Amino acid sequence: xxxxxxxxxxxxxxxxxxxxxxxxxxxxxxxxxxxxxxxxxxxxxxxxxxxxxxxxxxxxxxxxxxxxxxxxxxxxxxxxxxxxxxxxxxxxxxxxxxxxxxxxxxxxxxxxxxxxxxxxxxxxxxxxxxxxxxxxxxxxxxxxxxxxxxxxxxxxxxxxxxxxxxxxxxxxxxxxxxxxxxxxxxxxxxxxxxxxxxxxxxxxxxxxxxxxxxxxxxxxxxxxxxxxxxxxxxxxxxxxxxxxxxxxxxxxxxxxxxx
Amino acid sequence: xxxxxxxxxxxxxxxxxxxxxxxxxxxxxxxxxxxxxxxxxxxxxxxxxxxxxxxxxxxxxxxxxxxxxxxxxxxxxxxxxxxxxxxxxxxxxxxxxxxxxxxxxxxxxxxxxxxxxxxxxxxxxxxxxxxxxxxxxxxxxxxxxxxxxxxxxxxxxxxxxxxxxxxxxxxxxxxxxxxxxxxxxxxxxxxxxxxxxxxxxxxxxxxxxxxxxxxxxxxxxxxxxxxxxxxxxxxxxxxxxxxxxxxxxxxxxxxxxxxxxxxxxxxxxxxxxxxxxxxxxxxxxxxxxxxxxxxxx
Numbered sequence: 001x002x003x004x005x006x007x008x009x010x011x012x013x014x015x016x017x018x019x020x021x022x023x024x025x026x027x028x029x030x031x032x033x034x035x036x037x038x039x040x041x042x043x044x045x046x047x048x049x050x051x052x053x054x055x056x057x058x059x060x061x062x063x064x065x066x067x068x069x070x071x072x073x074x075x076x077x078x079x080x081x082x083x084x085x086x087x088x089x090x091x092x093x094x095x096x097x098x099x100x101x102x103x104x105x106x107x108x109x110x111x112x113x114x115x116x117x118x119x120x121x122x123x124x125x126x127x128x129x130x131x132x133x134x135x136x137x138x139x140x141x142x143x144x145x146x147x148x149x150x151x152x153x154x155x156x157x158x159x160x161x162x163x164x165x166x167x168x169x170x171x172x173x174x175x176x177x178x179x180x181x182x183x184x185x186x187x188x189x190x191x192x193x194x195x196x197x198x199x200x201x202x203x204x205x206x207x208x209x210x211x212x213x214x215x216x217x218x219x220x221x222x223x224x225x226x227x228x229x230x231x232x233x234x235x236x237x238x239x240x241x242x243x244x245x246x247x248x249x250x251x252x253x254x255x256x257x258x259x
Numbered sequence: 260x261x262x263x264x265x266x267x268x269x270x271x272x273x274x275x276x277x278x279x280x281x282x283x284x285x286x287x288x289x290x291x292x293x294x295x296x297x298x299x300x301x302x303x304x305x306x307x308x309x310x311x312x313x314x315x316x317x318x319x320x321x322x323x324x325x326x327x328x329x330x331x332x333x334x335x336x337x338x339x340x341x342x343x344x345x346x347x348x349x350x351x352x353x354x355x356x357x358x359x360x361x362x363x364x365x366x367x368x369x370x371x372x373x374x375x376x377x378x379x380x381x382x383x384x385x386x387x388x389x390x391x392x393x394x395x396x397x398x399x400x401x402x403x404x405x406x407x408x409x410x411x412x413x414x415x416x417x418x419x420x421x422x423x424x425x426x427x428x429x430x431x432x433x434x435x436x437x438x439x440x441x442x443x444x445x446x447x448x449x450x451x452x453x454x455x456x457x458x459x460x461x462x463x464x465x466x467x468x469x470x471x472x473x474x475x476x477x478x479x480x481x482x483x484x485x486x487x488x489x490x491x492x493x494x495x496x497x498x499x500x501x502x503x504x505x506x507x508x509x510x511x512x513x514x515x516x517x518x519x520x521x522x523x524x525x526x527x528x529x530x531x532x533x534x535x536x537x538x539x540x541x542x543x544x545x546x547x548x549x550x551x552x553x554x555x556x
Contacts, residue, residue, distance in 0.1 A: 055442055081444035093439040095432045105425065106432045107443040130425065173444045 005032040006068075008177055008209045009085075014053060014063035023049045025233040027063070031177070036203060036210045038220040040244075041230035042253060047213045048090060050230075051179050054211075055087050056080040067177070086175035088166040090182045090213070096155030100146060100165055103154050104137045107172035137172070143205065144168045144198075160191040167202065177209045178202075184216045192216060196223050221245065229253070267397040268519040269512065274403045274472070276511020277410035281465035282488030283495065283503035284417060285337075285458030291434040291498035292454055294353060298360040299340055301485015302367035303459045307333045307466030308382060308476045309375065315383050322385045330463040337459025338452050346448070371478025379477040382470035402472045413464055414504055420457070421500055430454055434498065483529065487514070490536040496549025505547060510535065 009031040016024045024046040031037055039047050052058040056077040065073040072080050095103050141147040184192045196219055203210055214220050221241045228238040231253040244250050282304055289297045310332045314325030344363050348356045390401040421427035429450045432440045441447045470476050487510055495506025514532050518525040
């Protein structure tokens with residue numbers, strides 16, 4: 001089944017070394033269009049570091065990152081975002097003092113090509129474009145059920161809504177690959193259930209491939225079709241949620257540690 | 260003191276304060292985004308006056324055109340400073356950038372001394388600025404009247420840019436979280452460059468108006484206004500645009516009033532302004548409008 005789907009992301013032998021510490025070692029993973037893949041592992045396993053390399057925040061010491069047939073390792077984060085990769089953060093990093101709508105509008109920059117000078121000299125067309133962006137932003141918020149909060153300051157939203165807004169903000173960059181870093185962290189069971197259906201709906205509506213870091217096993221087992229497990233910077237196994245659940249290596253490294 | 264003299268002095272204070280406000284914006288914008296005190300800002304202010312002077316006196320441009328060209332050149336200088344001096348140090352410790360800023364300031368001042376000389380030049384003023392108006396019985400100089408009006412118009416445009424345009428939105432986003440902004444696809448380097456352009460253009464406009472007010476220009480004319488505007492930015496809450504404006508007016512009015520109410524203390528007016536700076540740093544270092552920042556991890 002996966003054979004005829006487009007390969008979206010391929011990580012080949014990624015290694016990154018900070019000083020003497022090998023944070024991620026020889027990590028490979030492939031994602032196909034429409035995948036919802038989970039990336040799990042104990043704290044400090046290097047999951048977020050993998051995200052940081054994909055997004056261009058870190059440059060891998062070795063290895064290749066191929067996004068839709070293009071080598072992206074070493075590109076600047078804004079270029080990578082423009083190519084269609086967006087992410088959220090483990091600790092919420094919204095622009096707290098900006099309004100909910102503005103948080104989304106910042107991301108529309110990618111699709112705005114008008115330069116500052118030309119906007120100074122053709123005010124009417126600039127204002128028209130701004131208005132169009134605001135409408136598009138409202139549309140997006142509406143789809144995600146945040147429209148009624150558009151004028152609120154982002155930092156004043158309840159926690160679950162802030163998580164949702166982070167996803168909205170990422171979606172505003174028009175990604176084809178979405179990286180979610182612990183979206184359920186700090187959520188109560190009710191919020192978590194809502195989040196799971198939210199992620200699935202967003203994936204369908206926006207035609208996304210999703211890579212997800214998560215500690216909450218209910219989320220991972222509930223919505224991921226495939227799971228990769230990391231420990232000490234190394235991928236120890238990959239497979240369906242059932243295979244992972246029953247893999248002794250995983251139980252030892254991760255699930256076992258919880259019991 | 261009669262009502263008329265008070266009104267006259269108040270106008271003087273507001274006029275001076277509006278120039279501090281224009282200049283303080285540049286400090287606060289850059290600090291908000293990079294956490295850097297751009298000590299060269301006062302010298303860009305000086306360059307604004309000189310650029311306009313050369314355009315008008317040497318290249319014989321009409322006054323208004325010379326001023327506009329001067330302001331545009333200031334914006335270019337501001338962007339050049341960022342590109343050449345500050346960008347390579349973006350990830351360096353703060354103290355390196357700070358020392359570099361002092362270095363850029365000395366460089367511009369001394370470049371001015373070497374090229375145009377220390378002898379002050381007479382700045383050409385348009386008639387508008389030379390007129391004397393009678394307002395509510397008080398005699399108000401053209402500069403005193405027009406400088407705050409023009410400044411307020413510029414400040415209104417600035418507020419529009421910062422709070423109503425996508426560029427301003429990007430600036431506020433970068434100030435909040437530079438890396439997250441980059442990850443939302445924004446070309447952060449360009450936003451920073453334009454921030455410097457904007458701040459420097461305001462400084463240039465301020466420099467020209469300062470030269471209309473005190474029509475003797477010299478390469479060190481930016482030093483004291485720069486420090487006082489920096490004081491204004493701190494008083495208002497550095498990083499906060501509205502705060503910088505309020506701080507500018509407070510410093511301007513306070514400076515004039517100390518001289519008006521206590522003529523014997525006129526010689527201490529600079530000391531008084533810096534006394535306000537020390538007072539705020541001790542009592543309320545976050546300034547009038549500033550929020551207490553949590554250290555970013």
